[in-house]
Amino acid sequence: xxxxxxxxxxxxxxxxxxxxxxxxxxxxxxxxxxxxxxxxxxxxxxxxxxxxxxxxxxxxxxxxxxxxxxxxxxxxxxxxxxxxxxxxxxxxxxxxxxxxxxxxxxxxxxxxxxxxxxxxxxxxxxxxxxxxxxxxxxxxxxxxxxxxxxxxx
Amino acid sequence: xxxxxxxxxxxxxxxxxxxxxxxxxxxxxxxxxxxxxxxxxxxxxxxxxxxxxxxxxxxxxxxxxxxxxxxxxxxxxxxxxxxxxxxxxxx
Numbered sequence: 278x279x280x281x282x283x284x285x286x287x288x289x290x291x292x293x294x295x296x297x298x299x300x301x302x303x304x305x306x307x308x309x310x311x312x313x314x315x316x317x318x319x320x321x322x323x324x325x326x327x328x329x330x331x332x333x334x335x336x337x338x339x340x341x342x343x344x345x346x347x348x349x350x351x352x353x354x355x356x357x358x359x360x361x362x363x364x365x366x367x368x369x370x371x372x373x374x375x376x377x378x379x380x381x382x383x384x385x386x387x388x389x390x391x392x393x394x395x396x397x398x399x400x401x402x403x404x405x406x407x408x409x410x411x412x413x414x415x416x417x418x419x420x421x422x423x424x425x426x427x428x429x430x
Numbered sequence: 431x432x433x434x435x436x437x438x439x440x441x442x443x444x445x446x447x448x449x450x451x452x453x454x455x456x457x458x459x460x461x462x463x464x465x466x467x468x469x470x471x472x473x474x475x476x477x478x479x480x481x482x483x484x485x486x487x488x489x490x491x492x493x494x495x496x497x498x499x500x501x502x503x504x505x506x507x508x509x510x511x512x513x514x515x516x517x518x519x520x521x
Contacts (some may be wrong), residue, residue, distance in 0.1 A: 299479070336480035391446050402481060402482065
């Protein structure tokens with residue numbers, strides 16, 4: 278699985294407005310729902326918040342990978358967003374979170390879920406690449422950067 | 431005294447080394463003076479980084495090779511063994 282298979286250019290949010298974790302999750306979910314048939318944003322927000330209650334998905338190094346399962350979904354879908362200021366998401370290393378990668382997977386898909394997590398983690402592993410993302414840009418700029426890095430994995 | 435330990439642990443939980451399990455793994459090491467590497471299928475990850483552990487994508491049944499080094503190596507070995515064999519307290 279490649280990141281570009283699950284993340285379209287339109288799925289990128291170059292400037293997240295939310296200043297709290299809940300606001301950011303709502304923003305990401307609304308964006309995903311706009312671009313994915315059959316996804317209800319409010320339901321997705323509830324699923325994501327339920328998952329966060331089990332432990333933060335802000336895994337440190339400025340990254341959060343909020344995720345959840347939705348029944349009726351056919352394929353994994355993603356939204357990538359950048360927060361210009363950083364958000365306190367109770368991250369594991371105590372730092373602010375600026376890179377948000379929302380992953381929504383079909384139900385009963387443990388294998389696909391792990392593969393998507395692994396690919397996104399590989400994409401974001403390189404610090405120099407993360408810094409290039411953090412410099413920001415348009416949807417097209419960010420999508421191009423991600424495609425290039427994805428091709429090198 | 432710096433110890434150097436090695437072990438193999440099998441992932442028993444249905445979800446494998448997913449985000450919550452990886453976070454529990456890293457959190458278990460929080461106060462311990464150790465370096466931990468986790469190898470699976472020719473890839474090696476830093477056991478103190480959730481991002482790194484997730485790159486493995488190791489599913490249920492994977493046999494992880496752990497190398498633990500540092501003053502608290504024995505405690506880390508015991509803690510991680512308990513965590514993994516208890517299925518990360520899942521299901």
